Amino acid sequence: MKLVKRAYTTFVAAGMFLVRMLLLAFMALLQLTLGGAEIRPASREASAG
Amino acid sequence: MRRDYLAEAEKKYAKLERLYHVGARQAWDGKQVLGDLIKKHGGIRLEPAKKRALAEIFSTILWGELAAWSISADLALQLEDTEAKMAATSQVFDEARHFYVMRDYLLQLDCEIPPLDGYTHTVLTELLDTDRLVDKLLGMQLIVESVAVTLFRSVAKAGVEPVISELMPYFERDEARHVGLGVLYLPKLLATLGPIEAARLKLQQLKIVTLIGWGTHLKKRHFETLGIDNNDGFRRGLRLNREVLMGMRSAEGEDPPGVLVGDPRLDFVNDWAIDLFFPRFGAVVPGWQRAVIGVVDNLSRVGDRALRLAA
Numbered sequence: 001m002k003l004v005k006r007a008y009t010t011f012v013a014a015g016m017f018l019v020r021m022l023l024l025a026f027m028a029l030l031q032l033t034l035g036g037a038e039i040r041p042a043s044r045e046a047s048a049g
Numbered sequence: 050m051r052r053d054y055l056a057e058a059e060k061k062y063a064k065l066e067r068l069y070h071v072g073a074r075q076a077w078d079g080k081q082v083l084g085d086l087i088k089k090h091g092g093i094r095l096e097p098a099k100k101r102a103l104a105e106i107f108s109t110i111l112w113g114e115l116a117a118w119s120i121s122a123d124l125a126l127q128l129e130d131t132e133a134k135m136a137a138t139s140q141v142f143d144e145a146r147h148f149y150v151m152r153d154y155l156l157q158l159d160c161e162i163p164p165l166d167g168y169t170h171t172v173l174t175e176l177l178d179t180d181r182l183v184d185k186l187l188g189m190q191l192i193v194e195s196v197a198v199t200l201f202r203s204v205a206k207a208g209v210e211p212v213i214s215e216l217m218p219y220f221e222r223d224e225a226r227h228v229g230l231g232v233l234y235l236p237k238l239l240a241t242l243g244p245i246e247a248a249r250l251k252l253q254q255l256k257i258v259t260l261i262g263w264g265t266h267l268k269k270r271h272f273e274t275l276g277i278d279n280n281d282g283f284r285r286g287l288r289l290n291r292e293v294l295m296g297m298r299s300a301e302g303e304d305p306p307g308v309l310v311g312d313p314r315l316d317f318v319n320d321w322a323i324d325l326f327f328p329r330f331g332a333v334v335p336g337w338q339r340a341v342i343g344v345v346d347n348l349s350r351v352g353d354r355a356l357r358l359a360a
């Protein structure tokens with residue numbers, strides 16, 4: 001039963017990962033064409049503390 | 050060369066043991082600390098909407114602490130090196146304290162504690178259920194603890210409510226030691242991983258990170274109610290994660306196998322993702338972005354329901 005549940009959650013998570021990537025690509029495309037969203041530089045330097 | 054390696058290993062074990070001693074020295078009396086803070090600020094005074102939002106966020110923390118408690122007890126039992134066993138044992142005491150302090154705080158809030166969402170439930174039960182020590186250490190000590198530390202800092206920084214804001218640094222100090230256990234001990238376990246196991250472990254991390262990301266969407270409006278900026282949180286979380294992973298590099302600067310290390314060259318992808326999915330408070334959001342984020346919010350509820358089916 002645990003194995004079945006795990007397989008199921010992995011399936012859902014994989015789907016959600018895929019959807020996330022597709023949406024990211026879609027939004028990036030919109031940003032490059034329509035623009036307007038705020039994209040800030042590298043996280044490493046941004047907002048210390 | 051071999052001598053250096055031995056000296057380095059010895060130093061690591063000494064550090065692991067030190068986590069236990071520091072933990073014993075810094076142990077705080079949760080009843081007293083919470084009681085004093087409540088007295089100092091004249092109780093928890095917050096408008097009902099914010100109370101509910103706080104309960105939404107901190108109920109996940111409450112169950113997270115309970116899971117961390119059981120997982121660290123598992124680690125104390127299963128780890129073979131006595132120094133690491135000591136560090137895990139000390140963590141068991143910390144997590145028990147975190148659990149009861151959070152429980153008492155939520156009781157003081159005096160509003161209903163919401164059920165656990167599907168994302169957090171999946172992450173925590175799978176870390177509890179697994180027999181694999183590396184999965185537990187990597188998932189709990191590095192990923193979940195890092196998320197908790199970031200969240201604690203965000204809550205303290207947002208100044209949501211003075212009692213919780215002053216309580217957070219106590220939690221954070223303890224959690225830093227727990228991350229330390231993972232950083233110091235994991236490389237030894239990871240060194241024995243074969244390529245297939247390493248790939249499996251990376252996928253496991255991707256799964257956890259994916260679930261946490263969607264879970265944040267699900268709770269977004271509660272974060273907003275409390276004035277917590279997820280954009281800022283993710284950026285800081287990412288930096289913290291990198292620091293933690295850097296701590297696991299060998300003396301030669303090599304990453305241990307099986308760890309999903311963000312390639313700095315891919316940083317810009319993360320930056321884009323954070324800014325597109327979680328626009329900064331006060332940022333101008335164009336209509337198309339608002340529309341897509343609306344879809345994402347709805348999908349996060351669909352995923353939550355799908356995962357709850359397995360709960």
Ligand SMILES: [Fe+2]
Pocket residue numbers: 114117143144147224
């Ligand atoms: Fe904790």
Ligand SMILES: [Fe+2]
Pocket residue numbers: 117144194223224227
């Ligand atoms: Fe912890």
